[in-house]
Amino acid sequence: xxxxxxxxxxxxxxxxxxxxxxxxxxxxxxxxxxxxxxxxxxxxxxxxxxxxxxxxxxxxxxxxxxxxxxxxxxxxxxxxxxxxxxxxxxxxxxxxxxxxxxxxxxxxxxxxxxxxxxxxxxxxxxxxxxxxxxxxxxxxxxxxxxxxxxxxxxxxxxxxxxxxxxxxxxxxxxxxxxxxxxxxxxxxxxxxxxxxxxxxxxxxxxxxxxxxxxxxxxxxxxxxxxxxxxxxxxxxxxxxxxxxxxxxxxxxxxxxxxxxxxxxxxxxxxxxxxxxxxxxxxxxxxxxxxxxxxxxxxxxxxxxxxxxxxxxxxxxxxxxxxxxxxxxxxxxxxxxxxxxxxxxxxxxxxxxxxxxxxxxxxxxxxxxxxxxxxxxxxxxxxxxxxxxxxxxxxxxxxxxxxxxxxxxxxxxxxxxxxxxxxxxxxxxxxxxxxxxxxxxxxxxxxxxxxxxxxxxxxxxxxxxxxxxxxxxxxxxxxxxxxxxxxxxxxxxxxxxxxxxxxxxxxxxxxxxxxxxxxxxxxxxxxxxxxxxxxxxxxxxxxxxxxxxxxxxxxxxxxxxxxxxxxxxxxxxxxxxxxxxxxxxxxxxxxxxxxxxxxxxxxxxxxxxxxxxxxxxxxxxxxxxxxxxxxxxxxxxxxxxxxxxxxxxx
Amino acid sequence: xxxxxxxxxxxxxxxxxxxxxxxxxxxxxxxxxxxxxxxxxxxxxxxxxxxxxxxxxxxxxxxxxxxxxxxxxxxxxxxxxxxxxxxxxxxxxxxxxxxxxxxxxxxxxxxxxxxxxxxxxxxxxxxxxxxxxxxxxxxxxxxxxxxxxxxxxxxxxxxxxxxxxxxxxxxxxxxxxxxxxxxxxxxxxxxxxxxxxxxxxxxxxxxxxx
Numbered sequence: 001x002x003x004x005x006x007x008x009x010x011x012x013x014x015x016x017x018x019x020x021x022x023x024x025x026x027x028x029x030x031x032x033x034x035x036x037x038x039x040x041x042x043x044x045x046x047x048x049x050x051x052x053x054x055x056x057x058x059x060x061x062x063x064x065x066x067x068x069x070x071x072x073x074x075x076x077x078x079x080x081x082x083x084x085x086x087x088x089x090x091x092x093x094x095x096x097x098x099x100x101x102x103x104x105x106x107x108x109x110x111x112x113x114x115x116x117x118x119x120x121x122x123x124x125x126x127x128x129x130x131x132x133x134x135x136x137x138x139x140x141x142x143x144x145x146x147x148x149x150x151x152x153x154x155x156x157x158x159x160x161x162x163x164x165x166x167x168x169x170x171x172x173x174x175x176x177x178x179x180x181x182x183x184x185x186x187x188x189x190x191x192x193x194x195x196x197x198x199x200x201x202x203x204x205x206x207x208x209x210x211x212x213x214x215x216x217x218x219x220x221x222x223x224x225x226x227x228x229x230x231x232x233x234x235x236x237x238x239x240x241x242x243x244x245x246x247x248x249x250x251x252x253x254x255x256x257x258x259x260x261x262x263x264x265x266x267x268x269x270x271x272x273x274x275x276x277x278x279x280x281x282x283x284x285x286x287x288x289x290x291x292x293x294x295x296x297x298x299x300x301x302x303x304x305x306x307x308x309x310x311x312x313x314x315x316x317x318x319x320x321x322x323x324x325x326x327x328x329x330x331x332x333x334x335x336x337x338x339x340x341x342x343x344x345x346x347x348x349x350x351x352x353x354x355x356x357x358x359x360x361x362x363x364x365x366x367x368x369x370x371x372x373x374x375x376x377x378x379x380x381x382x383x384x385x386x387x388x389x390x391x392x393x394x395x396x397x398x399x400x401x402x403x404x405x406x407x408x409x410x411x412x413x414x415x416x417x418x419x420x421x422x423x424x425x426x427x428x429x430x431x432x433x434x435x436x437x438x439x440x441x442x443x444x445x446x447x448x449x450x451x452x453x454x455x456x457x458x459x460x461x462x463x464x465x466x467x468x469x470x471x472x473x474x475x476x477x478x479x480x481x482x483x484x485x486x487x488x489x490x491x492x493x494x495x496x497x498x499x500x501x502x503x504x505x506x507x508x509x510x511x512x513x514x515x516x517x518x519x520x521x522x523x524x525x526x527x528x529x530x531x532x533x534x535x536x537x538x539x540x541x542x543x544x545x546x547x548x549x550x551x552x553x554x555x556x557x558x559x560x561x562x563x564x565x566x567x568x569x570x571x572x573x574x575x576x577x578x579x580x581x582x583x584x585x586x587x588x589x590x591x592x593x594x595x596x597x598x599x600x601x602x603x604x605x606x607x608x609x610x611x612x613x614x615x616x617x618x619x620x621x622x623x624x625x626x627x628x629x630x631x632x633x634x635x636x637x638x639x640x641x642x643x644x645x646x647x648x649x
Numbered sequence: 650x651x652x653x654x655x656x657x658x659x660x661x662x663x664x665x666x667x668x669x670x671x672x673x674x675x676x677x678x679x680x681x682x683x684x685x686x687x688x689x690x691x692x693x694x695x696x697x698x699x700x701x702x703x704x705x706x707x708x709x710x711x712x713x714x715x716x717x718x719x720x721x722x723x724x725x726x727x728x729x730x731x732x733x734x735x736x737x738x739x740x741x742x743x744x745x746x747x748x749x750x751x752x753x754x755x756x757x758x759x760x761x762x763x764x765x766x767x768x769x770x771x772x773x774x775x776x777x778x779x780x781x782x783x784x785x786x787x788x789x790x791x792x793x794x795x796x797x798x799x800x801x802x803x804x805x806x807x808x809x810x811x812x813x814x815x816x817x818x819x820x821x822x823x824x825x826x827x828x829x830x831x832x833x834x835x836x837x838x839x840x841x842x843x844x845x846x847x848x849x850x851x852x853x854x855x856x857x858x859x
Binding site: 064066067068069070071072096097098099101130131132134136137138139140142201202205227 | 672673675713714715750751783788789812813814815816817818848850851852853854855856
C-alpha cells in the first residue's frame, strides 16, 4: 500500500511537471478541463471539469450519502481571475443496499463560473482535482489539469451541462409526521418519480425510494424518514423525473408550540371571543335573560346555562369535524376561508342586520321562533338556550378569523386527533362564563337587579351588530359588484319589514314577511358564484406567487409581502394605519423595497400553501426580507406606521 | 428433469427477491447496545454478553480500504487500540465484508494482518453475513462504537474529526481530535461524553447487496 501511495506521488509530480496536461487518465476515469469561452473579451464564462468514468464506477455529490466524499478542486489562476464554487449537477441515487450513496456515473461535467477583470490578458487556467472514484471499492484518484484559454475552443458539451444544472427553485412545504417528513410541492407537468436529495448530511435516513403520492391535479407529496426531529431548516435538490430543482426550507414552530399550549391558547382565545363586537351583544342578552329569571331559581339558571354551553360546544365540534373532513379530502384550507364565499358573507350580513333590528324592537327572537310549536310558558324551553349557543358561534365566526389565527392555525396543521381537542377547548373558553354560571348559579345575584336598564342596554347592542353588518357589506361588494350589493341591501330592507311585521302583528300571518325574505334571499344568493374571482385592486403593489420570494432573494431585491383579504378586519386596519400611509410608501420607494400583495379575499390554493410555509393558515401575515438577512422575517400582525418602518430598518 | 430445473431456478431467484430486504438499524446512544455473537479469527464464539462489567470498543474495518490503510500505515489505529486496552477496554475489530468483496479475509489472513500490522485488538470478528454491521448501522470503515461496562452504547461514529475526502489524506493525525482516545476516561467514570454521535467517514462497508 505504501508502495502504491509512492507511485501516486511520483505520478502527480510527473503531471505537475507537464506544461499542458489535458485530458488525464487517472486510472478509472479520464479527466479533462473544458470551457465555453467564446471570445477573448468575455468577463465571465464557465470552465468545466469533465470526468469520463469507466463503466460501473461513480463519484459523489456534495452530500455523498452513507459513504464517500465529494471531489475537491484547487484552482491555480492569475490574480485577476476568480473561479466560483462548483455548481453541482443533479445527482442520481447509487444504491449499495443497505447503504445508499448519491453521486454521478458515466460521463459527468462539473461547471464552475469564472470571472476575470480585463486588466490582464487571458492565460492558462490550472486545477488539481482530487476525487474518490468507487465501484464496489473506492480509490482516491487525482488529476492536474491545465487549459490554455488563449486558443479559444468552446465545448458545446459544457453548455448542455450548464443548461441541465438544477438552478430553478421549487417551493416546498414540509411537515413532520412522526418519523417522516412530508414534503408537498407543485408541478404543472405530470410526474412519475421524485427523489429528494438533502444537502445536510445528518438529518435523514437515506433510502432507495421516497414514498410518492399525488394529492390532487398538480400537487404532490413525498415522505422521507428523518434521523432527528429537532432541525430547523434543510435544503437540497428535488429530482422530478430526473430534472433537478433547488429548494430551501425552514421548519418552524412544529416543536415550538405544544399541543397543551395550543389548547391553553384556544381556551383563553375563546374567552376573549366573548368581548368581540359581533358576539358581545348576543352573549350579553343571554346573561340578561338569566338576570330576568331572577336570583331565586338556581336550578333553572343552571340548566339553561348548561344547554347554552351544549349549543356552543356542539357547534364547535361540528365545525372541527367539517374541517377535518375537508382537509382529509386533500383541500388546502385556512381559517377565515369561510368568508371567501360571497354567499356566506351575504347570509352573515343579513343575520347581523337581523339581530341588530331585533334588538331595537321588543321581540325576543328565540322565544318568538319557539312560539310556532310550543308553549312559551313551559319551564323546560331549553331549545332557545341551545340555539342561542349555536347562533353565538355562527356570529362569532367572522371575528374568530383575525383573532384566533395562532391557535386555529396550529389546529389545522395537526393530525385530526389534535384538531378536535383544540376546537373543543376554543368552545370551552367561549362558553366559559356560562359554565361557571352553571356551576355557581348564585353568582347571578352579583349582577344588578333586573329593570328598565336591561331594555336600554339591549337596544344599544344593536349598533355593534349593525356596524358588523356594514363591514360585511363592504366585503360583499369587493367580492361581487356594486349592483349585487344593491340586491343585498334590498334584501336587508325586506328583512327589516318582516321583522317589523313580527314585532307589530299578532296573527300567524306576521310570519309571511319572513317567508318572503327567505324566498328572495334564495333567489339572489342562488345566482352568486360560491367563490368569485374579483381581486382587491391595488395599483402600488405587485402581485404574489409561490416563486416570488426565492426569485427576489436570488436577485438580491428587498421585499415586503402583505398577505391580506377584504374580509380580514385586522388586515384592513393595518392597511389604513400603516401600509397605505405616505411615509411608509415613501420609505419603500427610497429603500428600494418591493411591495407585494397576496390577496386572499377569494379562494386561492397557492396563497394557502404560501401561508403554510410560515406555519400559518390565517392572515394577516407580513413578510420582510432584505439582502444580508439569512431568512425572511415575520412582522407583527398588528402593526403601526412607526413599527412597520422600524421593523424594516 | 424440467421440474428439477424449475425448482433450481426458483431456489436461485427467491433469495434474490427476499435478499433485498436488508435494513440498516440505527441504535441510539445512551441505550442498551444490541447484543450479538460471532466467530472470531481463532474459531471461538465471542458474545457481547461475555464482557459484562468491561467496556468494549467496536471498530469496523477493511484492510484494503484506503482510509483504513492510512490509519494502520501511520500507526494511528494501533495507538488507539493500545491506549484503550491499557485502560481495560476490550477491542473488537469487526469485518463485515461479504465473501468475495474487498476486505473479506480468511481467519488465517485476519491473524496474519494483526501480526504484520502490529494491531492490538482483543478479537477480530468475522461478520461475513453483515448481521452485526447492520444491527449497529455500521456504514463505513472505519466506524467506531464505544459500549460501557453496563452494556450501554455511549459513542457511535467517526474515529476522529478529520472527515472524508482528500482532506483526510492531507491532514496529519497529530492535528486531529480522536473521538475514541480522548473520551475513554469519561466512559470509565460514567461522565456524559462531549461528543456522543458523529457521522462516520471512510469506505462503505462491503455488505452482501447482490
